[in-house]
Every structure is written in C-alpha cells, then in structure tokens.
Amino acid sequence: MTTAQERTATDARTLLDEEMRATLVSNTLDKLPQLTEEKAERGVGQMLAFLAACAYSDRPLSPSPLVDDFWHAFLMYTQAYQEFCERKFGKMLHHKPGFLDRDEHGGGKALRARTVDAITLAGYEIDMEFWPELDLAECSQCHANCSDSPNHPPTRT
Template sequence: MTTAQKHLGTDPRTLIKADLRAVLVSNMRDKFPDLTEEKADRGVGQMLAFVAASAHSDKPLSPSPLVDDFWHAFLLHTRAYQDFCEEMFGAFVHHQPGFLDREEHGGGKELRARTVDAVTLAGYELDHEFWPELDLASCTQCHANCHDSPKHA
C-alpha cells in the first residue's frame, strides 16, 4: 500500500458535496478501472485544490496530467462545475489548454512547482502522488550519474 505524503492543510474534498464527489469518483473509476475508490477520491480533492488555487492566482498554473484528467471529469458536468465556480469564487474558472511562453512563465517543472506552491499557500492539503513531475530533474540527457542515468551505479 502506498502512503500519500501530505502537507497539513484543509482537505479540498470538502469543497463539494459528498454526492457530487461520489459521481466524480465513479466517473474516474469507469474511465480508469484500475483506479481504487480511495485514490479516485483523493484525486478529486487534488483537482478541487488546483481549481481553487487557479481561481486566486494572478499567474497561470498547470495541473499534472492526472489532476487534469480529474478536472476534465468535473468539466463534463457543466452545470455542477459552473455552480461550483460561481459559489466558491464568484467567477468561472476556465480550462485553457495551451503552451505558455517559457521565457515568461518558466519551464514545465517551474510552472508545476509554482502550481503546487499556490495549492499549498491557498491552504489545501497536497498529495504528492498526484504531482509526480516534482520528482523529475530539470536537466537534459547529460548522463551525469543522476539516479536514472546509464552511468549510475
């Protein structure tokens, strides 16, 4: 069993009612049959924390691919998503995929770190299992004896 690492904070799953959360968990388990109910429930929470942090950020944030899958599941329930955004933030939080200028916003790892910082600063629990890219090095294929380098003993 994997233990999720969390920073103490508010459980973001409390941002929506249990019945809506159960629907989103079910939708994700239908799409990804190997996803446990417990992990799907945690994933809904990480998505909600991301959306909340995005609503209050003056800079673009970026979900991990897995968190983005959970966001898509919520977006498919357009009325519930719109109501959530209006009630929680007073405005709709748009999903705007695209590439950001690296010079202006930093690379992928920097953008993801800013996102995780924003989630934490917003006061939500952070579950590292849903943000695996943070463990990746921001280097090239230099093979300088990194843990995944062919030179690594």
C-alpha cells in the first residue's frame, strides 16, 4: 500500500530576489495606497504563484483584478520581467488581455477556480484574500446556486 505524503506549499515570493520584490511592492503601493506594505508583499507572492502556474498549465488561467495589478507592476520592468521568465520558466509569459470564450473556458469564476487549482498543483500557497470572487460560496465546485449553476432556477421571462 502506498501512502500519500502531504507537501508543504511554497511561498512564491522566493522566486524573485528581494530587491525586485521591494520595487514591485513600492510601485504597487504608489498606485494602490489603500494597501498595507504587508498586503502588497503578499500580493507580489500571489502574482508570482500565478505566473508559475501559467508556465506549466496547458489551459488558460486568469488573475484576479488585484493580482493583475501586481503583474502590471512587474511588466513595467520589461527587461527584468523577461529575464525572470526565461530564468524561472524557460520562456516568456505574455500578458494577453481580453475575454476568453465562456462556452469553451467557463466564466470568470470558473477560470479563477481553475487558476487557484493550478497554483496549488504547482505547489504554491494560496492567499484567498487575493481571490475574493472564489470566497463567495462555501463550496469547492461551481454549483452554489450561482446564476450559471445547474442548480440555479431558470430565470422567468
């Protein structure tokens, strides 16, 4: 009989050197002064975990709006961002804004759930404060009587 060993999740902030993390925290705080320094530091970690998941996923993933703000902060340092991607993932991770076909990829909540699952599978910590749309229902699947749930009663016309 084989037993599964539980793996400890890794803090993705360790993927990036301290100096660049501090720069991203500072720049994001300038743009979003309502954040605390501690939350901005955690946000950088969630953005890095998202990027790591994207590097290994064969399906599209989607950042939360706040995680996307941290990604934009990193993208502003194009050379550092490109070098990071090449060094850590062996390829450039391009930002492709736009909407994915809902029928093919699911809606926003389904994409974010897939993203969080991919981050977890990649071995990184999830900080649910950065994925708030997933905290709306106490379930692990998209059947919480949401508007797109099969359990949701049809709308009357």
